[in-house]
Amino acid sequence: MPTPGSTVFVRLPSESKARILHPMKLSEVAAGDNLMIQPQEDGLTLDSTLKLEVGMELLIYFDHNRQFMQQAVKVDAVFDGESGPRFILQTLGSPMSAEDRQCYRVRTSVTNISISSFGDEPDCPMLDISQTGFAVTSSTSYKIGQVVETKITLEGNVYTGPTSIQSVTELTQGRYRYGVNCVKTSNPVNPLVNAIHKLSMSVQRQQLNRLAGGAGVS
Numbered sequence: 125m126p127t128p129g130s131t132v133f134v135r136l137p138s139e140s141k142a143r144i145l146h147p148m149k150l151s152e153v154a155a156g157d158n159l160m161i162q163p164q165e166d167g168l169t170l171d172s173t174l175k176l177e178v179g180m181e182l183l184i185y186f187d188h189n190r191q192f193m194q195q196a197v198k199v200d201a202v203f204d205g206e207s208g209p210r211f212i213l214q215t216l217g218s219p220m221s222a223e224d225r226q227c228y229r230v231r232t233s234v235t236n237i238s239i240s241s242f243g244d245e246p247d248c249p250m251l252d253i254s255q256t257g258f259a260v261t262s263s264t265s266y267k268i269g270q271v272v273e274t275k276i277t278l279e280g281n282v283y284t285g286p287t288s289i290q291s292v293t294e295l296t297q298g299r300y301r302y303g304v305n306c307v308k309t310s311n312p313v314n315p316l317v318n319a320i321h322k323l324s325m326s327v328q329r330q331q332l333n334r335l336a337g338g339a340g341v342s
Contacts, residue, residue, distance in 0.1 A: 125153065125157060125188070125195075125215075125219065126150050126153075126159075126186040126187075126188065127150070127153070128150055128151060128152055128153055129149070129150065129151075130149075130150050130186065130187075131147050131148070131149060131150070131164070131186070132147075132148050132149075132150050132159070132161060132184045132185065132186045133145035133146060133147055133148070133184060133185040133186065134146045134148050134161070134176070134182065134183075134184055135182060135183045135184070135185065135268060135269060136175070136176075136182060137180065137181075137182055137267030137268050137269050137270065138175075138267070145185060147164050148161040148162060148163060148164060148184075148211075149161065149162050149163075149164050150186075151210070154212070156214075156215075157215045158200065158212060158213065158214050158215065159184075159197070159212070159213040159215065160210055160211070160212055160213075161184075161210070161211050161213060162205065162207075162208055162209065162210050162211070163208060163209065176199050176202060176211050177199060177202065178199050178200065178201060178202055179198065179199060180198070180199045180269075181196065181197070181198050181199075181216070181269050181270045181271050182196075182197060182198075182199070182268070182269035183195065183196060183197070183268060183269040183288070183290075184197055184213065185222055186219075188219065191221060192221070192222045193219040193220065193221060193222055194219065194220060194221070194222035195215055195216075195217075195218075195219045195220075196215075196216040196217055196269065196271055196288040196307055197213040197214060197215055197216060197269075198213065198214045198216055198271075199211060199212070199213060199214075200212045200213060200214040216271055216286065216288070216307055216309075217286065217288075217307035217308045217309045217314065218307075218308035218309070218310065220256065220305060220308060237249075237250045237253075237323070237327070238250060239258075239260050239274060239275070239276055240275040240276055240277045240282065241273075241274070241275040242260055242262050242264075242272060242274050242275075242302075243262070243264055243266070243272045243273060243274075244264065245262050245263060245264050248260050248261060248262045249261050251301065253320065253323060253324045253327055254324055255320070255321045255324045255325075256305050256306060256317075256320070256321075257287070257290070257303065257304050257305035257306055257320065258303075258304060258320065259301060259302065259303050259304070260301075260302050260304065261295065261299050261300065261301050261302075262299065262300055262302060263298055263299050263300070264300070265300060266289050266292065266300070266302065267289065267292065268289050268290065268291065268292060269288065269289060270288070270289045271286045271287070271288050271289075271307060272286070272287050272288075272289065272304070273285070273286060273287075274286070274287045274304070274316060276316065276319060276320075276323070278319050278322065278323055281319075283315040283316050283319035284315060284316070285306065285307070285309075285314035285315050285316035285317070286306075286307040286309070286314060286316075287304040287305065287306055287307060287316065288304060288305050288306075288307050289302055289303075289304055290302075290303045290304055290305055291303035306320055
């Protein structure tokens with residue numbers, strides 16, 4: 125978790141394609157790991173600063189122990205302070221690495237794996253998977269930072285939990301490709317975290333078997 129006085133970077137859902145990070149000062153960490161942030165520039169007002177609205181879900185980024193981290197958050201309150209606007213952010217789950225290619229991703233197109241439901245949409249095809257997340261196609265429009273309730277079925281068991289949108293690519297015929305990560309929560313624990321890890325290892329073994337011609341790979 126970032127510390128008071130440090131800089132965090134806000135990525136707005138409306139700027140998902142530009143990948144712009146806006147620096148903000150973390151002025152306070154409140155109970156429950158809620159964060160109070162403010163623009164680093166003096167003299168800004170709510171009308172002239174970032175358009176953060178109550179209920180908006182987004183991603184923030186920060187340095188921690190020499191590693192660039194990301195955190196899913198939800199805007200809980202917006203108000204004017206003595207020295208400018210303030211934003212209260214409710215953290216969603218635990219921080220995780222934002223480094224590119226953090227985990228090896230395996231294509232799942234040849235295994236015909238689908239997500240039981242992604243948001244309100246059932247049977248969404250999974251394109252690839254890693255130990256922390258996956259890529260999925262959907263006809264529903266989401267923005268980077270939004271948290272989507274996801275359900276998968278694995279070995280007859282159903283696992284449901286929150287996932288955070290990391291990337292968006294618009295496809296043809298009104299569909300979208302989303303790169304998502306499982307939101308790490310502690311109370312209760314997100315069931316998807318272990319399920320995605322287990323499924324990722326299973327897919328890797330299957331593909332190693334295929335590449336080796338099924339000879340002695342387990």
